[in-house]
Amino acid sequence: MSPQTDPPLVLEVSALAKRYGELRAVDGISFEVRQGEIVGLLGPNGAGKTTTINMLLGVLAPDAGAIRIAGIDLARQRSQALACTNFAAVYAALPGNLTVAQNLRVFGLIYGVARLRARVASLLAEFDLERLADTKCGVLSSGEQTRVALAKAMLNRPRLLLLDEPTASLDPSAAQLARAHIRQLAREGGCGILWTSHNMYEVQEVCHRVLFLSRGRILLQGDPKRLPQEHGADSLEALFIRLAREPLSAQAA
Amino acid sequence: MRLRPIAGILLRQFYLIRGSPVRVLPMFAWVAIDIVLWGFITRYLDAVSGARVNFVATLLGAVLLWDFCTRIMQGLTTAFLEDVWSRNFLNVFATPLRIGEYISGLVATGIATSVVGLVIMLLLATLAFGLSFLSLGLALVPFLLVLFVFGIALGVLASAMVLRLGPASEWLVWPLPALLSPFMGVFYPISTLPVWMQAVARVLPPSYVFESMRHVLAGQAADAASLAAGVLLSVIELVIACYVFVAVYGYAVRSGLLARYSAESVG
Numbered sequence: 001m002s003p004q005t006d007p008p009l010v011l012e013v014s015a016l017a018k019r020y021g022e023l024r025a026v027d028g029i030s031f032e033v034r035q036g037e038i039v040g041l042l043g044p045n046g047a048g049k050t051t052t053i054n055m056l057l058g059v060l061a062p063d064a065g066a067i068r069i070a071g072i073d074l075a076r077q078r079s080q081a082l083a084c085t086n087f088a089a090v091y092a093a094l095p096g097n098l099t100v101a102q103n104l105r106v107f108g109l110i111y112g113v114a115r116l117r118a119r120v121a122s123l124l125a126e127f128d129l130e131r132l133a134d135t136k137c138g139v140l141s142s143g144e145q146t147r148v149a150l151a152k153a154m155l156n157r158p159r160l161l162l163l164d165e166p167t168a169s170l171d172p173s174a175a176q177l178a179r180a181h182i183r184q185l186a187r188e189g190g191c192g193i194l195w196t197s198h199n200m201y202e203v204q205e206v207c208h209r210v211l212f213l214s215r216g217r218i219l220l221q222g223d224p225k226r227l228p229q230e231h232g233a234d235s236l237e238a239l240f241i242r243l244a245r246e247p248l249s250a251q252a253a
Numbered sequence: 254m255r256l257r258p259i260a261g262i263l264l265r266q267f268y269l270i271r272g273s274p275v276r277v278l279p280m281f282a283w284v285a286i287d288i289v290l291w292g293f294i295t296r297y298l299d300a301v302s303g304a305r306v307n308f309v310a311t312l313l314g315a316v317l318l319w320d321f322c323t324r325i326m327q328g329l330t331t332a333f334l335e336d337v338w339s340r341n342f343l344n345v346f347a348t349p350l351r352i353g354e355y356i357s358g359l360v361a362t363g364i365a366t367s368v369v370g371l372v373i374m375l376l377l378a379t380l381a382f383g384l385s386f387l388s389l390g391l392a393l394v395p396f397l398l399v400l401f402v403f404g405i406a407l408g409v410l411a412s413a414m415v416l417r418l419g420p421a422s423e424w425l426v427w428p429l430p431a432l433l434s435p436f437m438g439v440f441y442p443i444s445t446l447p448v449w450m451q452a453v454a455r456v457l458p459p460s461y462v463f464e465s466m467r468h469v470l471a472g473q474a475a476d477a478a479s480l481a482a483g484v485l486l487s488v489i490e491l492v493i494a495c496y497v498f499v500a501v502y503g504y505a506v507r508s509g510l511l512a513r514y515s516a517e518s519v520g
Binding site: 054057098107110152 | 268272273340509
């Protein structure tokens, strides 16, 4: 993309750092996400992906660095920044003791969604949830819960959407449908998406760009279709495995 | 402070209560049992004392007022615990919701649930045991105000405790009112207490209410200065409780406790 045609930035992360005692969970990372772009945040378990997502969601304060969402400083204007953000994560299921429609109404109010009744109806239709509207979320299948989580994540028409392993518990068919839907959201909804996944096939299919995170640092970034070739690997998965197993000294070099 | 996010917190509790008889029952069952139990005890005491003291008014009235205060605290704390039980912190706190709006939503829930309990208690105490709350006159207004504000303060503090100490600390919260009640002179004058307990009583706003209630029922005028002190103290303690909650929340965000709450500690 040329500077003249670059879509606006929806996320700017600069020198972000977080320590837990001696452990540097996130070690001064910087990256950006633009409107309509899907960026994959990859890395082995414990690489710092979820810590990074938690800081972007404002539930974990960084030790250093800055986060700007749609140009708004998260540290200074938390509420305004989070009003244009939303997320879905496999470990953050919506309360199972409320129905699908109740959860959407409650979170719609919390996000300050205008014309909430119409917005909820439209999301129920868009995510094929109409027949489940009065079903408690706790009894839904994994695929249905993912659709509810994505519907909730789209309530406020976010500029930045954070998806932490959104297809982790889905069968291949449901995962394929979810991926198609998320791509459509980026294309038509105009939001930038930060996506974490351990499924390299999925990452190559969906992401425009990936960031390889290991031990809290970004080791590589680029187009997931070209990166393996550029680094002498057979596939993105092979590159992932090589980077994940590399000793810290080699990474530093 | 925006109203819609507060309404969201309140609506969630409404949905939960509406859809669950086990949440509806505690709103009035325990207070009703308390009123029935103390109603018969006071009726018996009235009979054996030869009507020298009006036990119905002094003891049953005290039970009713104290139950009102504890119901507010429990209503607010239960609303907070719903987020703990359903592991909902990430969903709630990763939103534009401000911490003051979250606390306000909890307070609104506490008010709504405790009013139900208060109405049931008043009806039962009046119709079954002849308690006339109107005999307390205008003093009833500051009485309820102090207990209401103190109940909220206690609920906010209890929620801060659970946020800081983890989900298992829930058991520390429920006995809090029982732990404080001996100091507050719910059933006896503060002068009955040893000096050190009287000192503690002076910083607990409900003790001013129960002392004044006994004065009024004995035919004396309510001590306006004492009640004003009770109101002021309860407001100060509410501000302190909110400050503690905000400080604990800030610690939870800095330390990672909020993001990893199920681990109970981040040490």
